[in-house]
């Protein structure tokens with residue numbers, strides 16, 4: 001099998017790039033749900049940049065919006081009104097039911113913004129987050145990210161955080177007090193392997209926060225922007241958060257994140273800022289992305305059910321097009337076999353296979369994915 005071009009990528013990477021990631025192939029082209037590697041092998045992409053490329057790769061509406069904007073203005077400072085920024089903020093406020101937005105360049109930065117806003121508006125310093133939760137790798141977001149192996153080498157981090165077992169409302173009750181600025185929670189844990197808690201967990205956190213004055217920050221960086229069949233995963237529950245963070249699927253791969261907050265919670269002048277955040281290209285990409293997702297949204301739950309049915313014997317956890325299957329230590333073998341057969345999937349934490357395909361994936365593509373995954377899982381799980 002030809003791997004010539006891929007090995008050129010590998011050689012440069014090994015010599016010149018810091019080895020923080022484990023890498024296998026070089027992806028050089030994408031269209032819809034498909035990508036091609038440097039040696040022209042085709043794949044159906046159920047990784048999608050880890051829940052980023054929701055509109056598929058290079059969706060014509062998104063590509064056109066970026067190119068059109070690039071022809072008129074690539075960047076201007078946030079000292080000025082920015083093309084498309086107000087329109088995207090309006091859309092994001094409407095779909096989240098919040099009051100105002102603030103943009104960032106990534107999910108971790110959106111979380112940093114939420115931590116700062118919680119701290120500055122409540123005047124409190126303590127945070128509560130959850131075991132196996134992931135919120136990013138900046139020094140702020142890392143403070144509320146659980147995994148000791150990635151957090152502890154960088155301690156002390158500036159935001160004191162207590163971790164409670166994910167799903168344990170009583171545990172939340174025990175640690176949240178009048179000095180807690182915010183509870184930060186993923187409505188479905190993504191990096192942990194698509195862990196879907198009962199609705200009562202989110203609703204219970206809301207109650208505890210109401211009782212103590214702590215803010216409820218819902219991290220929808222991975223679950224948001226239509227991924228689960230609603231704009232936000234929290235919208236499957238009755239809980240209404242004080243703040244929501246978004247990123248990943250928000251602009252089809254153009255770097256962008258957002259913090260949205262309810263009425264009464266906003267930054268005042270000079271409390272926060274960023275050179276690039278919410279720039280013209282990001283906002284053009286996001287506006288086009290939201291338009292595409294709006295059209296896909298009614299069909300996401302049905303597509304998720306198609307996956308559930310096809311993979312039923314492996315007991316998948318499915319919420320829209322966010323799917324996890326507990327495989328165990330053979331998960332990397334399954335990932336490898338799927339790649340060999342032209343399907344990209346990835347192993348999240350603890351041997352959990354994760355599928356987060358583009359929201360535009362077709363039924364025929366879903367059936368092909370199911371066939372290949374079934375074959376690979378059958379060997380290690382049945």
Ligand SMILES: Cc1ncc(COP(=O)(O)O)c(C=O)c1O
Pocket residue numbers: 106107108109111134135136137186190191219220221222223247248
């Ligand atoms: C729930 C959640 N929050 C935050 C982040 C961090 O986002 P980013 O990698 O864009 O900084 C991630 C990334 O995987 C995530 O899944």
